[in-house]
Amino acid sequence: QVQLEESGGGSVQAGGSLRLSCGYSGYTSRHYCVGWVRQAPGKDREKVAVLYTGGNSTYYADSVKGRFTIYQDSDKNTVYLQMNSLKPEDTAMYYCAARRTLGIPVCDGSTQYNYWGPGTQVTVSS
Numbered sequence: 001q002v003q004l005e006e007s008g009g010g011s012v013q014a015g016g017s018l019r020l021s022c023g024y025s026g027y028t029s030r031h032y033c034v035g036w037v038r039q040a041p042g043k044d045r046e047k048v049a050v051l052y053t054g055g056n057s058t059y060y061a062d063s064v065k066g067r068f069t070i071y072q073d074s075d076k077n078t079v080y081l082q083m084n085s086l087k088p089e090d091t092a093m094y095y096c097a098a099r100r101t102l103g104i105p106v107c108d109g110s111t112q113y114n115y116w117g118p119g120t121q122v123t124v125s126s
Contacts, residue, residue: 001026002024002025002026002027002028002098002100002115003024003025003026003115004022004023004024004096004097004098004115004116004117005022005023005024005096005117005118006020006021006022006094006095006096006117006118006119006120007020007021007023007120008020008021008120009094009120009121009122010121010122010123011123011124011125012086012122012123012124012125013124013125013126014086014087014088014124014125014126015085015086016086016124017082017083017084017085017086018083018086018122019080019081019082019083020036020080020081020083020094020096020120020122021078021079021080022034022036022078022079022080022081022096022117023076023077023078024077024078024079024096024098025077027077028100029100030053030054030074031052031053031054031100031101031102031105032052032053032054032098032099032100032101033050033051033052033053033098033099033101033105033106033107033111033113034050034051034053034072034079034096034097034098034107035047035048035049035050035051035059035070035096035097035098035107035111035113036048036049036050036070036081036094036095036096036097037094037095037097037113038090038092038093038094038095038122039092039093039095040089040091040092040093043092046061046063046092047061047109047111048060048061048063048064048068048081048094049061049064049068049069049070049081050070050107050108050109050111051070051071051072051079051107052101052105052107053072053074053079054101054105055105057105057107058070058107059107059108059109061109063089064083064090067083067084067085067086068081068082068083068084069081069082069084070082079096081094083122086122086124087124088124088125088126089124090122090124091122091123091124092121092122093119093120093121093122094119094120094121094122095116095117095118095119096116096117097113097115097116097117098113098114098115099111099112099113099114099115
């Protein structure tokens with residue numbers, strides 16, 4: 001059973017930075033899409049970034065492109081989301097999510113996840 005757990009959330013002023021971590025266990029393959037999905041109160045979930053664990057491909061939502069970076073440390077079984085130049089509109093609960101890929105991996109904004117972490121809160125004040 002795949003398990004995910006986020007850490008690194010908190011409160012920061014606009015323009016600041018945070019790094020979120022997603023520790024994972026129970027992987028049965030090295031081929032997963034692992035992404036960060038956020039949800040603010042009263043808003044739909046937004047898939048902000050995703051990477052393919054078996055290669056170097058990444059995807060970013062337009063709202064975070066150029067400010068957020070997703071990357072992995074396979075030795076530590078961890079996927080990170082480095083968030084720079086944070087804005088108040090980045091305030092949300094951030095979830096780490098994963099889906100095993102089969103065949104040719106397509107990890108992008110259309111990825112449907114079947115494993116989720118409990119989430120970590122990010123609050124950006126103006």
